[in-house]
Amino acid sequence: MDEELGDLTESDFILPPIKYEYLDHTADVQLHAWGDSLKEAFEQCGMAMFAYMTEMAYVQIREVHTIEANADDMIGLLYHFLDELLFLFSAEPFLICKKLVITEFNTEEFRIVCKCYGEEFKIGTHPQGTEVKAITYSAMQIIDEPKDHKFEVFVIIDI
Protein backbone atom coordinates (compact mmCIF):
# COMPACT_ATOMS: atom_id res chain seq x y z
CA MET A 1 0.00 0.00 0.00
CA ASP A 2 3.03 2.26 0.23
CA GLU A 3 3.65 4.70 -2.55
CA GLU A 4 6.85 6.51 -3.27
CA LEU A 5 7.34 10.20 -2.76
CA GLY A 6 7.56 10.56 -6.53
CA ASP A 7 3.88 9.68 -6.74
CA LEU A 8 2.87 12.74 -4.76
CA THR A 9 1.59 15.57 -6.88
CA GLU A 10 1.50 19.24 -6.02
CA SER A 11 -2.11 19.10 -4.90
CA ASP A 12 -1.26 16.38 -2.41
CA PHE A 13 0.60 19.02 -0.41
CA ILE A 14 -2.35 21.40 -0.11
CA LEU A 15 -3.61 21.27 3.44
CA PRO A 16 -7.27 21.38 4.42
CA PRO A 17 -8.64 23.96 6.88
CA ILE A 18 -9.02 22.92 10.49
CA LYS A 19 -12.53 21.90 11.44
CA TYR A 20 -12.07 20.26 14.78
CA GLU A 21 -11.71 21.03 18.46
CA TYR A 22 -10.93 19.19 21.68
CA LEU A 23 -13.69 19.04 24.24
CA ASP A 24 -13.71 18.54 27.97
CA HIS A 25 -11.17 16.29 29.39
CA THR A 26 -11.87 13.88 32.19
CA ALA A 27 -9.47 11.90 34.25
CA ASP A 28 -9.32 9.76 37.33
CA VAL A 29 -6.83 8.50 39.83
CA GLN A 30 -6.96 5.41 41.99
CA LEU A 31 -6.36 5.76 45.71
CA HIS A 32 -4.81 2.78 47.44
CA ALA A 33 -4.69 2.94 51.22
CA TRP A 34 -3.90 0.44 53.95
CA GLY A 35 -3.53 0.12 57.70
CA ASP A 36 -3.32 -2.14 60.72
CA SER A 37 -7.11 -2.28 60.68
CA LEU A 38 -9.83 -1.62 58.16
CA LYS A 39 -10.68 1.50 60.15
CA GLU A 40 -7.16 2.79 59.64
CA ALA A 41 -7.30 1.96 55.92
CA PHE A 42 -10.48 4.07 55.66
CA GLU A 43 -8.85 6.97 57.52
CA GLN A 44 -5.80 6.75 55.27
CA CYS A 45 -7.95 6.70 52.17
CA GLY A 46 -9.66 9.91 53.25
CA MET A 47 -6.32 11.54 53.98
CA ALA A 48 -5.02 10.40 50.58
CA MET A 49 -7.90 12.23 48.94
CA PHE A 50 -7.15 15.48 50.74
CA ALA A 51 -3.42 15.17 50.06
CA TYR A 52 -4.28 15.03 46.36
CA MET A 53 -6.08 18.37 46.58
CA THR A 54 -3.27 20.43 48.06
CA GLU A 55 0.25 20.27 49.48
CA MET A 56 -0.37 18.91 52.97
CA ALA A 57 2.80 20.61 54.29
CA TYR A 58 0.95 23.95 54.08
CA VAL A 59 -2.08 22.74 56.04
CA GLN A 60 -2.30 23.12 59.80
CA ILE A 61 -4.66 21.66 62.33
CA ARG A 62 -6.78 24.57 63.52
CA GLU A 63 -10.28 23.14 63.63
CA VAL A 64 -12.05 19.86 64.12
CA HIS A 65 -15.32 18.89 62.51
CA THR A 66 -17.28 15.70 62.86
CA ILE A 67 -18.89 13.86 59.98
CA GLU A 68 -21.18 10.84 59.88
CA ALA A 69 -21.70 8.35 57.10
CA ASN A 70 -24.29 5.61 56.83
CA ALA A 71 -24.84 2.94 54.22
CA ASP A 72 -26.26 -0.51 53.50
CA ASP A 73 -22.97 -2.29 52.99
CA MET A 74 -19.23 -1.73 53.35
CA ILE A 75 -18.71 -0.57 49.77
CA GLY A 76 -21.47 1.97 50.22
CA LEU A 77 -19.98 3.00 53.54
CA LEU A 78 -16.58 3.70 52.00
CA TYR A 79 -18.27 5.69 49.25
CA HIS A 80 -20.39 7.78 51.61
CA PHE A 81 -17.51 8.30 54.02
CA LEU A 82 -15.38 9.82 51.23
CA ASP A 83 -18.34 11.71 49.84
CA GLU A 84 -18.99 13.34 53.23
CA LEU A 85 -15.33 14.31 53.42
CA LEU A 86 -15.45 15.77 49.93
CA PHE A 87 -18.52 17.75 50.95
CA LEU A 88 -16.60 19.21 53.90
CA PHE A 89 -14.22 20.65 51.35
CA SER A 90 -16.72 21.57 48.64
CA ALA A 91 -19.10 23.57 50.83
CA GLU A 92 -18.59 25.61 53.97
CA PRO A 93 -16.35 25.24 55.98
CA PHE A 94 -14.20 24.33 52.89
CA LEU A 95 -12.17 22.19 55.25
CA ILE A 96 -8.89 20.62 54.21
CA CYS A 97 -8.32 17.65 56.49
CA LYS A 98 -4.82 16.81 57.54
CA LYS A 99 -5.83 14.12 59.99
CA LEU A 100 -8.86 11.85 60.27
CA VAL A 101 -9.79 9.84 63.33
CA ILE A 102 -12.75 7.50 63.02
CA THR A 103 -14.40 7.33 66.44
CA GLU A 104 -17.17 4.93 65.47
CA PHE A 105 -16.57 2.23 62.88
CA ASN A 106 -19.64 0.03 62.87
CA THR A 107 -19.30 -2.71 60.25
CA GLU A 108 -22.62 -4.29 61.15
CA GLU A 109 -24.84 -1.27 60.93
CA PHE A 110 -22.48 0.29 58.39
CA ARG A 111 -21.96 3.55 60.16
CA ILE A 112 -18.94 5.80 60.56
CA VAL A 113 -18.40 8.82 62.77
CA CYS A 114 -15.16 10.61 62.08
CA LYS A 115 -13.29 13.57 63.53
CA CYS A 116 -11.74 15.69 60.82
CA TYR A 117 -8.81 17.87 61.80
CA GLY A 118 -7.57 20.63 59.55
CA GLU A 119 -8.25 24.16 58.48
CA GLU A 120 -10.24 26.16 56.01
CA PHE A 121 -8.81 26.09 52.49
CA LYS A 122 -7.48 29.51 51.55
CA ILE A 123 -6.10 30.40 48.14
CA GLY A 124 -2.76 32.05 48.74
CA THR A 125 -2.06 29.98 51.83
CA HIS A 126 -2.71 26.57 50.28
CA PRO A 127 -1.47 25.54 46.85
CA GLN A 128 -4.30 24.34 44.67
CA GLY A 129 -3.78 20.71 43.79
CA THR A 130 -6.10 18.75 41.61
CA GLU A 131 -9.83 19.24 42.01
CA VAL A 132 -11.60 16.06 43.05
CA LYS A 133 -14.92 16.08 41.23
CA ALA A 134 -16.47 12.90 42.53
CA ILE A 135 -15.97 9.59 44.29
CA THR A 136 -16.82 6.60 42.10
CA TYR A 137 -17.86 3.02 42.75
CA SER A 138 -15.76 1.96 39.78
CA ALA A 139 -13.51 -1.02 40.67
CA MET A 140 -13.90 -0.17 44.35
CA GLN A 141 -12.26 -2.82 46.50
CA ILE A 142 -12.12 -3.49 50.23
CA ILE A 143 -9.64 -6.08 51.42
CA ASP A 144 -10.46 -7.17 54.96
CA GLU A 145 -8.38 -10.23 55.81
CA PRO A 146 -7.48 -10.16 59.52
CA LYS A 147 -5.81 -13.60 59.30
CA ASP A 148 -3.24 -12.28 56.87
CA HIS A 149 -3.28 -8.91 58.57
CA LYS A 150 -4.33 -7.32 55.27
CA PHE A 151 -6.53 -4.24 55.41
CA GLU A 152 -6.62 -2.28 52.19
CA VAL A 153 -8.97 -0.18 50.12
CA PHE A 154 -8.92 0.89 46.47
CA VAL A 155 -11.06 3.78 45.28
CA ILE A 156 -11.13 5.59 41.95
CA ILE A 157 -11.91 9.29 42.14
CA ASP A 158 -12.79 11.57 39.23
CA ILE A 159 -10.50 14.54 38.92
Next chain:
Amino acid sequence: MDEELGDLTESDFILPPIKYEYLDHTADVQLHAWGDSLKEAFEQCGMAMFAYMTEMAYVQIREVHTIEANADDMIGLLYHFLDELLFLFSAEPFLICKKLVITEFNTEEFRIVCKCYGEEFKIGTHPQGTEVKAITYSAMQIIDEPKDHKFEVFVIIDI
Protein backbone atom coordinates in the same frame (compact mmCIF):
# COMPACT_ATOMS: atom_id res chain seq x y z
CA MET B 1 -20.73 19.89 64.85
CA ASP B 2 -17.98 22.51 64.92
CA GLU B 3 -15.69 22.63 67.87
CA GLU B 4 -13.48 25.49 68.89
CA LEU B 5 -9.73 25.42 68.66
CA GLY B 6 -9.64 25.45 72.46
CA ASP B 7 -11.03 21.93 72.43
CA LEU B 8 -8.01 20.56 70.62
CA THR B 9 -5.58 18.78 72.87
CA GLU B 10 -1.92 18.13 72.28
CA SER B 11 -2.51 14.63 70.97
CA ASP B 12 -4.88 16.00 68.34
CA PHE B 13 -1.84 17.49 66.62
CA ILE B 14 0.07 14.23 66.33
CA LEU B 15 0.03 13.16 62.72
CA PRO B 16 -0.34 9.57 61.57
CA PRO B 17 2.17 7.90 59.22
CA ILE B 18 1.35 7.85 55.53
CA LYS B 19 -0.11 4.57 54.33
CA TYR B 20 -1.41 5.40 50.92
CA GLU B 21 -0.33 5.79 47.33
CA TYR B 22 -1.78 7.00 44.04
CA LEU B 23 -2.18 4.42 41.31
CA ASP B 24 -2.41 4.62 37.56
CA HIS B 25 -4.10 7.57 36.11
CA THR B 26 -6.36 7.40 33.10
CA ALA B 27 -7.79 10.20 31.07
CA ASP B 28 -9.70 10.86 27.92
CA VAL B 29 -10.44 13.69 25.56
CA GLN B 30 -13.38 14.18 23.29
CA LEU B 31 -12.75 14.98 19.63
CA HIS B 32 -15.37 17.08 17.90
CA ALA B 33 -14.99 17.45 14.14
CA TRP B 34 -17.22 18.79 11.39
CA GLY B 35 -17.26 19.47 7.68
CA ASP B 36 -19.31 20.24 4.59
CA SER B 37 -20.05 16.52 4.33
CA LEU B 38 -19.93 13.56 6.66
CA LYS B 39 -16.87 12.37 4.75
CA GLU B 40 -15.09 15.61 5.58
CA ALA B 41 -16.12 15.35 9.24
CA PHE B 42 -14.54 11.86 9.35
CA GLU B 43 -11.33 13.13 7.72
CA GLN B 44 -11.21 16.03 10.17
CA CYS B 45 -11.74 13.70 13.10
CA GLY B 46 -8.78 11.58 12.03
CA MET B 47 -6.61 14.67 11.63
CA ALA B 48 -7.71 15.91 15.06
CA MET B 49 -6.44 12.66 16.56
CA PHE B 50 -3.01 13.01 14.96
CA ALA B 51 -2.79 16.69 15.90
CA TYR B 52 -3.24 15.61 19.51
CA MET B 53 -0.21 13.34 19.28
CA THR B 54 2.33 15.87 18.10
CA GLU B 55 2.79 19.46 16.93
CA MET B 56 1.54 19.31 13.37
CA ALA B 57 3.76 22.24 12.35
CA TYR B 58 6.74 19.88 12.57
CA VAL B 59 5.20 17.23 10.33
CA GLN B 60 5.73 17.21 6.59
CA ILE B 61 4.04 15.28 3.82
CA ARG B 62 6.65 12.81 2.59
CA GLU B 63 4.71 9.60 2.16
CA VAL B 64 1.24 8.42 1.41
CA HIS B 65 -0.32 5.24 2.75
CA THR B 66 -3.75 3.82 2.12
CA ILE B 67 -5.97 2.34 4.79
CA GLU B 68 -9.28 0.55 4.61
CA ALA B 69 -11.97 0.22 7.24
CA ASN B 70 -15.11 -1.91 7.20
CA ALA B 71 -17.95 -2.21 9.67
CA ASP B 72 -21.62 -3.10 10.15
CA ASP B 73 -22.90 0.39 10.82
CA MET B 74 -21.74 4.00 10.76
CA ILE B 75 -20.69 4.09 14.40
CA GLY B 76 -18.59 0.98 13.84
CA LEU B 77 -17.17 2.51 10.69
CA LEU B 78 -16.04 5.65 12.51
CA TYR B 79 -14.47 3.49 15.22
CA HIS B 80 -12.62 1.23 12.77
CA PHE B 81 -11.53 4.16 10.61
CA LEU B 82 -9.86 5.82 13.61
CA ASP B 83 -8.51 2.52 14.84
CA GLU B 84 -6.83 1.85 11.49
CA LEU B 85 -5.29 5.31 11.62
CA LEU B 86 -4.07 4.72 15.14
CA PHE B 87 -2.53 1.47 13.99
CA LEU B 88 -0.63 3.33 11.23
CA PHE B 89 1.02 5.27 14.01
CA SER B 90 1.41 2.47 16.56
CA ALA B 91 3.13 -0.04 14.29
CA GLU B 92 5.37 0.38 11.28
CA PRO B 93 5.46 2.76 9.43
CA PHE B 94 4.72 4.82 12.63
CA LEU B 95 3.05 7.31 10.33
CA ILE B 96 1.95 10.73 11.56
CA CYS B 97 -0.76 11.91 9.21
CA LYS B 98 -1.01 15.59 8.39
CA LYS B 99 -3.71 15.17 5.77
CA LEU B 100 -6.37 12.56 5.18
CA VAL B 101 -8.36 12.15 1.97
CA ILE B 102 -11.14 9.58 1.97
CA THR B 103 -11.39 8.22 -1.57
CA GLU B 104 -14.22 5.78 -0.89
CA PHE B 105 -16.93 6.64 1.63
CA ASN B 106 -19.58 3.96 1.30
CA THR B 107 -22.36 4.55 3.84
CA GLU B 108 -24.40 1.59 2.60
CA GLU B 109 -21.75 -1.10 2.80
CA PHE B 110 -19.99 0.83 5.59
CA ARG B 111 -16.59 0.96 3.97
CA ILE B 112 -13.90 3.59 3.89
CA VAL B 113 -10.72 3.81 1.85
CA CYS B 114 -8.48 6.66 2.86
CA LYS B 115 -5.21 8.16 1.65
CA CYS B 116 -3.02 9.13 4.58
CA TYR B 117 -0.36 11.76 3.90
CA GLY B 118 2.43 12.39 6.35
CA GLU B 119 5.75 11.09 7.50
CA GLU B 120 7.31 8.64 9.88
CA PHE B 121 7.28 9.82 13.50
CA LYS B 122 10.81 10.55 14.67
CA ILE B 123 11.73 11.53 18.20
CA GLY B 124 13.91 14.61 17.91
CA THR B 125 12.13 15.83 14.81
CA HIS B 126 8.58 15.61 16.16
CA PRO B 127 7.58 16.74 19.64
CA GLN B 128 5.84 14.01 21.57
CA GLY B 129 2.31 15.04 22.35
CA THR B 130 -0.09 12.89 24.26
CA GLU B 131 -0.18 9.18 23.61
CA VAL B 132 -3.54 8.00 22.30
CA LYS B 133 -4.13 4.62 23.88
CA ALA B 134 -7.44 3.67 22.33
CA ILE B 135 -10.51 4.81 20.48
CA THR B 136 -13.72 4.30 22.47
CA TYR B 137 -17.38 3.88 21.60
CA SER B 138 -18.27 5.91 24.68
CA ALA B 139 -20.80 8.67 23.84
CA MET B 140 -19.84 8.40 20.18
CA GLN B 141 -22.10 10.57 18.06
CA ILE B 142 -22.53 11.07 14.32
CA ILE B 143 -24.67 14.00 13.23
CA ASP B 144 -25.68 13.61 9.59
CA GLU B 145 -28.34 16.19 8.77
CA PRO B 146 -27.93 17.31 5.13
CA LYS B 147 -31.08 19.49 5.31
CA ASP B 148 -29.50 21.66 8.01
CA HIS B 149 -26.09 21.17 6.46
CA LYS B 150 -24.85 19.68 9.73
CA PHE B 151 -22.16 17.04 9.55
CA GLU B 152 -20.39 16.42 12.84
CA VAL B 153 -18.79 13.62 14.80
CA PHE B 154 -17.91 13.27 18.49
CA VAL B 155 -15.45 10.63 19.63
CA ILE B 156 -13.85 10.06 23.02
CA ILE B 157 -10.29 8.72 22.91
CA ASP B 158 -8.35 7.28 25.83
CA ILE B 159 -5.10 9.07 26.43
